[in-house]
Amino acid sequence: MVEVLEACEEALDRAASIIRRGGLVAFPTETVYGLGACVFNQEAVAKIFEVKKRPRFDPIIVHVSNPGQLSCLCSEVGRTAKKLIERFWPGPLTLVLPKSRLVPYIVTAGLETVAIRMPSHPIALELIKRSETPIAAPSANLFGFLSPTTPEHVVEQLGEGVDMIIDGGRTPIGVESTIIDLSSSPELTLLRPGGLPVEEIEKVLGRKVVVSTISKKPRSPGQLPKHYSPRTPLRILRNNKKFESKGRIGLLAFKQPRRQGFFDVVEVLSPSGDLREAAYNLFSCLHRLDQAGLDLIYAEPVPETGLGRAIMDRLRKAEGISSVEEAR
Ligand code: TXA
Ligand code: MG
Secondary structure, three states, X not given: OOEEEEOOHHHHHHHHHHHHOOOOEEEEOOOOEEEEEEOOOHHHHHHHHHHHOOOOOOOOOEEOOOHHHHHHHEOOOOHHHHHHHHHHOOOOEEXXXXXXXXXXXXXXXXXXXXXXXXXXXXXXXXXXXXXXXXXXXXXXXXXXXXXXXXXXXXXXXXXXXXXXXXXXXXXXXXXXXXEEEOOOOOOXXXXXXXXXXXXXXXXXXXXXXXXXXXXXXXXXXXXXXXXXXXXXXXXXXXXXXXXXXXXXXXXXXXXOOOOOOOOOXXXXXXXXXXXXXXXXXXXXXXXXXXXXXOOEEEEOOOOOOOOHHHHHHHHHHHHOOOHHHHHO
8 A cells, every 4th residue: 555644744754755756746735736856867767657647748746845946947037037936936937948958858848947846835835845856846746637625636657666755634625736928038828827817926026928829739738629628528507508417317406406306416616606615516516526426417618718718628628628619
């Protein structure tokens, strides 16, 4: 059995020594659980790809415990990046910047850019500090499947592949970080809506962020049309679409539904309709629905503002239909 340890001093020291010796540790961040390895150890990073069954073309985010660590990871940090870092780090914002020579290409999947974030979760920060290295860490789930917001989700999906899991309870934000590409500055591109609402970034910079559309060759596999998926088929409830009623059907409701008798299982994201609470509950609700032996999950759409953008992005990808197709 993989070791799942409460985040005490001793556990953190053991986890840090596992990272330094080239092992893999799953740890909580404020967004979702990450599967971490020393960024400079190529064999350790290769193990991440194996354990997650992640294609090698999918680059990994590097986690730092202070902005000073950027100097060894990027060749250049422009004014816009500095402004965003000052305002939003530590927190759920990942910046894509030109990489330094020290970052191995296995981390960036051959790209000349590297994605970096400073998490705000105290356990993540403490682990990075004690490991004495930035930590490369994708979400601690199998490639393409639901992201983990509890240690149990990590055990279910990755089990024995991990050397240790640090238990920090449920992750407080519940959806992954927002990813902004600054590598072709001054242009600024949103690669993935996430835990930091894009409106807040626009307010600080005083300009619009361009939303990257899905292309045949995505800049970020989080942009692939099918991702973040339960094993059970999922459909977003749309008024104009025919309703399927055969088999066992579940509902992912945004608010407390008025009539729920039709559905075999109902999960509610936020009884009062609060988007933050909905994001916090999103993956836990989806994990439970996925384990309920259903034939189909219907998901109610949520308003696309603030964290609602990240929620709808994950639901569309769980459905396997890109936003571009939907817009057509
Ligand atoms: O909140 C998060 O970001 C979590 C926690 C663990 O920090 N991590 C996470 O990692 O969501 P992952 O690997 O599941 O998603 C990272 C996304 C991927 O879609 C990847 O393609 C993109 O970031 N990415 C990484 N490096 C990139 C780069 N150089 N250019 C463009 N996209 C990049
Ligand atoms: Mg992921």
